[in-house]
Amino acid sequence: MAQRETSAARREEEPLLSVDNLQTAFFTDKEVIRAVDGVSFDIHRGETVGIVGESGSGKSVTARSIMGLVDSPGRVLEGSSIRFDGEELTEKTEKQYRNLRGSDIAMVFQDPLTSLNPVYTVGNQIKEALRLHQNLRGSAATEEAIELLEAVGIPDAARRVREYPHEFSGGMRQRAVIAMALACDPELLICDEPTTALDVTIQAQILELLEELQEERNLAIMFITHDMGVIAETSDRVNVMYAGEIIESAPVEDLYENPRHPYTEGLLQSIPGNQPGAERLSTIEGDVPTPNEPASYCRFEPRCPKAFEECTKVHPASVEVNAESEDHTAACLLYPEDVSQEEAVELHEQRESQREVSER
Numbered sequence: 001m002a003q004r005e006t007s008a009a010r011r012e013e014e015p016l017l018s019v020d021n022l023q024t025a026f027f028t029d030k031e032v033i034r035a036v037d038g039v040s041f042d043i044h045r046g047e048t049v050g051i052v053g054e055s056g057s058g059k060s061v062t063a064r065s066i067m068g069l070v071d072s073p074g075r076v077l078e079g080s081s082i083r084f085d086g087e088e089l090t091e092k093t094e095k096q097y098r099n100l101r102g103s104d105i106a107m108v109f110q111d112p113l114t115s116l117n118p119v120y121t122v123g124n125q126i127k128e129a130l131r132l133h134q135n136l137r138g139s140a141a142t143e144e145a146i147e148l149l150e151a152v153g154i155p156d157a158a159r160r161v162r163e164y165p166h167e168f169s170g171g172m173r174q175r176a177v178i179a180m181a182l183a184c185d186p187e188l189l190i191c192d193e194p195t196t197a198l199d200v201t202i203q204a205q206i207l208e209l210l211e212e213l214q215e216e217r218n219l220a221i222m223f224i225t226h227d228m229g230v231i232a233e234t235s236d237r238v239n240v241m242y243a244g245e246i247i248e249s250a251p252v253e254d255l256y257e258n259p260r261h262p263y264t265e266g267l268l269q270s271i272p273g274n275q276p277g278a279e280r281l282s283t284i285e286g287d288v289p290t291p292n293e294p295a296s297y298c299r300f301e302p303r304c305p306k307a308f309e310e311c312t313k314v315h316p317a318s319v320e321v322n323a324e325s326e327d328h329t330a331a332c333l334l335y336p337e338d339v340s341q342e343e344a345v346e347l348h349e350q351r352e353s354q355r356e357v358s359e360r
């Protein structure tokens with residue numbers, strides 16, 4: 001959303017959120033699902049970082065791990081680090097996490113009805129958030145609730161504050177949920193497919209609203225979607241996820257102009273209108289595998305048009321795509337592109353031997 005220069009300046013500062021080697025697994029009777037398997041990324045203040053990938057790639061589990069909301073039988077494994085504003089979140093108790101959720105980090109989900117209670121008016125729900133997080137009550141809270149509804153573009157807010165969620169349209173409900181999230185005055189807003197259920201016009205309006213709010217409040221936003229088009233509109237930086245891993249990371253323009261990982265190339269080709277003359281959008285054949293064991297090879301190899309023998313034997317580490325690029329990484333044995341393939345494979349093997357993999 002913001003300009004390139006400002007994002008470069010931003011990277012000089014400490015990140016607001018720093019996720020390092022995040023591993024989250026579900027220990028079911030049948031198997032261990034390594035839903036998030038060694039994910040690392042940063043988000044700076046005022047920055048929007050997109051997470052994109054097909055269904056089942058681990059986007060929502062990444063978000064829930066940050067929020068301390070991983071459902072049993074899942075858990076964040078040892079050796080994972082989530083630093084927020086200088087504090088390690090993985091060491092927090094449930095009570096400390098509850099204080100953090102809603103005050104410093106808020107989340108907006110795909111279905112606004114999961115966040116809204118049907119038996120209370122929208123106003124009362126926002127006022128409850130204001131009471132909890134800003135200690136506002138009575139008429140002061142009502143006034144603030146109306147102001148928040150106005151801030152998210154709900155017309156006639158003074159009347160609508162007394163209405164129930166079912167009296168709102170889908171788009172207005174999502175605005176109300178965003179108002180509720182803002183009632184906590186968060187520094188980081190995690191949006192998990194916030195516009196997927198909405199029609200295209202409403203979707204564009206909500207994206208615009210998020211952009212405005214971000215500028216006004218210097219919000220950091222983590223934006224999850226499976227839609228490359230939405231990422232282009234929202235994000236400063238993009239992380240592409242595949243089978244629990246980030247396989248490519250770059251500033252948004254860079255990723256679109258020069259995608260390096262064959263999976264990202266495939267995702268971009270599947271955007272309608274991106275292939276002149278194509279009648280149908282091409283999608284990548286096959287499905288995202290469920291990661292059950294620590295990876296010892298490239299999880300995309302079975303679907304990869306550029307795979308070669310080593311891809312079945314060496315797990316690719318995240319490396320700079322070439323010596324000039326400091327800010328564009330890919331987890332693929334084809335990179336760095338400015339060394340021989342043999343040297344590249346050796347570099348990945350070396351990095352892999354240093355990787356810490358947790359079993360518990």
Ligand SMILES: Nc1ncnc2c1ncn2[C@@H]1O[C@H](COP(=O)(O)OP(=O)(O)OP(=O)(O)O)[C@@H](O)[C@H]1O
Pocket residue numbers: 026028033035053054055056057058059060061062071072073074226290
């Ligand atoms: N409660 C759970 N128990 C067991 N496995 C789970 C649970 N929640 C998620 N998973 C598994 O974790 C993996 C990642 O799921 P996740 O919901 O993060 O995917 P996603 O990228 O958000 O996909 P989508 O685009 O469909 O929302 C999937 O294989 C899923 O089956």
Ligand code: NI
Pocket residue numbers: 059060061192
């Ligand atoms: Ni999801």
